[in-house]
Amino acid sequence: MSVKSSTKRPAYARRSDLGDKLFYLLNYLLLGFLAVVILYPLYFIIIASISDPDAVLGGEVILFPVGLTLSGFQAILKRTDVWLGYLNTIIYTLLTVVLSLVVTIPAGWALSRKKLIAKKFFMIYFIIPMFFGGGLIPFYNVMSSLKLINTPWSVILPSVLSVWNLFMTRTFFDSSIPDGLVEAARIDGASEFRIFFSLVVPLSKAILAVMALYYAVGQWNSYFNAMIFLQDENLYPLQLILREILIASESTTGGSGETILEQYRLANQIKYVSVIVSSAPVIMLYPFVQKYFAQGVMIGSLKG
Structure with a gap:
């Protein structure tokens, strides 16, 4: 006589499955809500930029563009100073990334070595300016003493080293490059320079990409140093030129009432x-470098 095994699941298992489903459902709802909150402002900027300014000012643009128009894009892109600003920004960004990697990667490797002489002193030396600054006037005086005012270097050099990025790099080397591998290279007769360039750099593609990305985005979005140190409009980066255009378009001094109203609509x-x-360039680039952003977050979460 055969005894059939019961396939009925225990009550506690069914309750556990129901609890898991509710948990995942709430998570999806919460994440979906956060995604809408984060993405909708970006979506609204896109549809507002191609909508009739009167519809935007009247609150008619909510989910879809109203009265399609490209007058705003035409007003900006027909200006030669915008394209010059793009060129300047690309040059500043490329030079900043190259110089930043040349400075940050070797410095991070040196700080990650336990046998570095006066390592504690150097750590404190970098930490102090991370939290305390001399202020804008001393900063300007230093740049003026170095004859850097109204030169591209006044925009590039202050962005070459970020202490936060330096410490992220140090943490990566400290946790990702085994000491045994370095010691084996020394036993084989490799010099410190040979170890760094032939061993460390090839194994550090992740941190190289992350640092290049962080410095590039930071310089691309920067405008404050250019606003303070540059007087020649031919040296202005894109962000500063767009700021000048926006300020000029919002100026409503002089002219008839109709002209002022049209100027206000265009400024909006x-x-x-x-x-x-x-x-746009950063947004279009992001899908291709998204994994490096994630790696950057993980690098910062490691010990060190």
Whole structure:
């Protein structure tokens, strides 16, 4: 006589499955809500930039563009100073990334070595300016003493080293490059320079990509140093040129009432267009470098 085994699951198992489903459902709802909160402002900027300014000002643009128009894009892209600003920003960004990697990667490797002489002193030396600054006036005096005012280097050099990025690099080397591998290279007769260039750098592609990305995004979005140190408009980066255009378009001094109203409508549209023009290259690049952003977050979470 055969006894059939019961396939009925225990009550506690069914309750556990129901609890898991509710948990995942709440998680999806919460994440979906956060995604809408984060993405909708970006979506609104896009649809507002191609909508009739009167519809935007009247609150008619909510989910879809109203009265399609590209007048804002035409007003900005027909200006030669915008394209010059793009060129300047690309040059500043490329030079900043190259110089930053040349400075940050070797410095991070040196700080990750336990046998570095006066390592504690160097750590404190880098930490102090991370939290305390001399202020804008001393900063300007230093740049003036170095004859860097109104030169591209006044925009590039202050962005070459980020202490936070330096410590991220040190943490990566400290946790990802085994000491045994370095010692084996020394036993084989490799010099410190040979170890760094032939062993460390090839194994550090992740941190190289992360640092290049962080420095590039930071320089691309920067405008404050250019606003303080540059007087020649031919040296202005894109962000500063868009700022000047927006300020000029919002000026309503002089002219008839109709001219002032038209200027205000155009300024409102340019406000949205300028965000897209300045952010489009980074947004288009992001899907290709998303994994490096994730790696950067993980690097910062490691011990060190």
